[in-house]
Amino acid sequence: MKIFSASLATETNTFAPLPTGLAAFSEGGYYPAGKHPDRLTLFSGPLWAVRQRASSRGWQVVEGLVAFAQPGGTTTRHAYETLRDELLADLRAALPVDVVLLGLHGAMVADGYDDCEGDLLARVRALVGPRTVVGAELDPHNHLTPAMTTHADVLIAFKEYPHTDVLERGLELVDLCIAQAQGKVRPVAAVVDCGMIAILHTSRDPARSFVDHIQALEGRDGVLAISITHGFPWGDVPDMGTRVLVYTDNDPAGAQALARRLADELIALRDSLHPVLPGVDDSLDQALALDGGPVVLSDGADNPGGGAAGDATFLLRRMLERGIRDAALGPMWDPVAVRIATDAGVGARLPLRIGGKIGPMSGEPLDLDCTVRAIQPDMQMTGLAGTATCLGDCALIETQGIEIVLISLRSQAMGTDLFTGLGCNLAEKKLIVVKSSQHFYASFSKVARHVLYAGAPGTVTSDLRSLAWRKIQRPKWPIDA
16 A cells, blocks of 8 residues: 655635745745654644554555645745645655545635645646545635545544644544545545534533534444534635535435534534624623633634734733733734844843734734843744644743733744743733634643633634625625624
């Protein structure tokens, strides 16, 4: 059995001001063919999984390009075509192969390509022909397009949000694709559009119970795999939205009936899946009213994991204006402020302008008198499923009783070592504000007494009706009544 595996992934916020170029992939993780490190990275689940399976089964594995960029604005045509063509060249050099396993995101948009994954899968299929099995692992915040399901034999999305099941879903993909290549199963797909956009936080009900429900259905009555496409709400492309994808073993009618039933169940949950979030002051009021701490407050609207800059000041400004102390906030993306703090050195007190640099959705910059508490070059943070995320050079500054983590490589909050690695004692804090929508939960829930979510302004706003849509299919709940 000869298997080719590669990855090309980013999540595109078409409303974000930061273009995603080749430099973003170099910073996020760029590994040429055969150079992927001996550890799991976020979108190398299939490659890492097939390494584990192949070690005891005598398979020949050819590893191609692995490239990932932090979510951002539209990918440049040059970046997408350059990386796509490199991956395809790696595949061409490996031919013939029995199976192709790809790590994709599913919501990558480039200049001239609303459906990068559909384009890539079509080109892969043209190279390998109809008999080679083609499978891909996806982020659930994808745009599930007809081109993707047409040109791939199997698509498996992460079920957990936070995405703690990268390796599990990669192993599932490998096993199902190998079974098809060996003639043991014949996967057929059914897709049902829910006509809505809903994000499933599997850390709580009703999403937790719904995902447990679909997992209990897999492996029974010919059901091979079920994936829920949440959709990525900040991607203005025709196929944005929530969908149910079901694979059965050569039972198209059964797949369609189950996908329809699960879609109807999901639609019935939509109001509870899309709660209205409190604004800045209301969320701060709620946090301060709770007994004890720490209270972790999500600033999801400025989540770099959704394409935001990570330099918004809306929450921090009000914290300062209200005199809130014993607090921490991070990560704030501000390479200039990091450089100044580093040059000043630990213990220095200096005026520092931070945040608010990228655009209107970053707010106004803040001019603060700060003390530099710690600096750390080339710092890493624990990411999802044990992966590592590079934050670049970092600094911990303190102003008016608030400690702020400044980073030079844009990233969302995931591991608590984002703070503790710089000496910030989270146990002593009443309030911890994290720039993340949900991935923070896997780590921060272990130290938090309470977890809250704020509806602050920002590029990843929860108010989807405020966005200037041009391409999505309408009507779509909750954008339309």
